[in-house]
Structures are given as structure tokens and as C-alpha cells.
Amino acid sequence: MQNNGKMATSMTPAQMGRFAASHAKNIGITQEEIAQAINVNQSQVSRIFRGQVHRHTDTLGKICKYALLKSVKVTPDDVRNSDTLINALSDVWDGTDQDAQALAGVIRSLQTLRSPSTK
Known part of the structure; x- marks a missing residue:
């Protein structure tokens, strides 16, 4: 309330x-x-x-x-259920393991841009 x-x-x-x-x-x-x-x-x-x-x-x-x-922990199911995230990945991922690793690195690097109170 x-x-x-x-x-x-x-x-x-x-x-x-x-x-x-x-x-x-x-x-x-x-x-x-x-x-x-x-x-x-x-x-x-x-x-x-x-x-x-x-x-x-x-x-x-x-x-x-x-x-x-x-x-609060985000689970793999939470990720799979995020249409926004899945659609963004399908727009940019070329389907290879190498590209998956590169995209994962980019996503993880975003954490440094967040304000410290939300990390």
C-alpha cells in the first residue's frame, strides 16, 4: 500500500x-x-x-x-518467457556458438552501465 x-x-x-x-x-x-x-x-x-x-x-x-x-534471482524460465528479450536475440543472433558467446558478453557488459543500486 x-x-x-x-x-x-x-x-x-x-x-x-x-x-x-x-x-x-x-x-x-x-x-x-x-x-x-x-x-x-x-x-x-x-x-x-x-x-x-x-x-x-x-x-x-x-x-x-x-x-x-x-x-531476486532470474531463472532460465524467466528469460525464456520474456518475449522482448527473445525477439531481440532472434533479430541479431546468427545461430552460431561464437555469436552466442559474443552476444552473451555484450549482455553481461551492460551490468556495468546500470546504477549500482540495481546490480
């Missing part, structure tokens, strides 16, 4: 911070990785992870979003 463009939640900011810390630990991402990805100091991430946050801040939101996005 949205309220003035922000997600409504029954969790306090401190609870959200501790939950994000637990989730990050479970999926194997570090405070430093999160800090670099969202362009904040590691100490800010640490403070929020300890629940030392009293209001819903942009940094808290970015931490939660980053941890959530890192836990």
Missing part, C-alpha cells in the same frame, strides 16, 4: 534496519558492498543495521531496496 508515494509499513525504522541486516547476512552481502552500491559510508549502513534509525530515511529505503533486489 502506498501513502504519499511511500510504502506503508507496520515496521518501525529500527525494525526495518535490523530486518535488512538479517536478510543481508542470509544472502551473503556485506555492509561494505551495500555502502558502495548506494553511495553511503559503511558506518551509516552499520548504524541502520543495529537499529539506530528513528525515521524512514532515503538511506534506509535504499538499503532495503538493494538487499531485496540482490535476493
Whole structure:
């Protein structure tokens, strides 16, 4: 549910911070990785992870979003079910393994162009 463009939640900011810390630990991402990805100091991430946050801040939101996005895995079925992706590949792929490897390299290189918070 949205309220003035922000997600409504029954969790306090401190609870959200501790939950994000637990989730990050479970999926194997570090405070430093999160800090670099969202362009904040590691100490800010640490403070929020300890629940030392009293209001819903942009940094808290970015931490939660980053941890959530890192836990979402795209499956081969997801790829096969993407008409946009399949149509684009059929437009450019010449059918050879060599071209498939080249296209895969191009696709993977796009990750460096994404904003760090969506990697």
C-alpha cells in the first residue's frame, strides 16, 4: 500500500534496519558492498543495521531496496518467457556458438552501465 508515494509499513525504522541486516547476512552481502552500491559510508549502513534509525530515511529505503533486489534471482524460465528479450536475440543472433558467446558478453557488459543500486 502506498501513502504519499511511500510504502506503508507496520515496521518501525529500527525494525526495518535490523530486518535488512538479517536478510543481508542470509544472502551473503556485506555492509561494505551495500555502502558502495548506494553511495553511503559503511558506518551509516552499520548504524541502520543495529537499529539506530528513528525515521524512514532515503538511506534506509535504499538499503532495503538493494538487499531485496540482490535476493531476486532470474531463472532460465524467466528469460525464456520474456518475449522482448527473445525477439531481440532472434533479430541479431546468427545461430552460431561464437555469436552466442559474443552476444552473451555484450549482455553481461551492460551490468556495468546500470546504477549500482540495481546490480
